Amino acid sequence: MMMRGKSIAGINHYRSWPKYRPGYDFSFEDCEQWNEKRRIEPEDEPYFDRTDYDQMDQEIQDKAFAFIAKLGGKAPPK
Numbered sequence: 001m002m003m004r005g006k007s008i009a010g011i012n013h014y015r016s017w018p019k020y021r022p023g024y025d026f027s028f029e030d031c032e033q034w035n036e037k038r039r040i041e042p043e044d045e046p047y048f049d050r051t052d053y054d055q056m057d058q059e060i061q062d063k064a065f066a067f068i069a070k071l072g073g074k075a076p077p078k
Helices: 031-037 042-048 052-068
Strands: none
Touching: none
């Protein structure tokens, strides 16, 4: 989830904006310049340097389903 606002030390930590991955992500206006303009936090970059996109998508889906289950929602599919 991407939010915007003023950073307050110790309260809200802003993360890197995701990279645009040509040929994988949907294109959008100025997508070719996105990676040069995006917010970068050095500790996040190893994740965005990954190219195992299917595995990354699965990890995101697993975490989302686990969070939903903690809220009392439907358990993740096996």
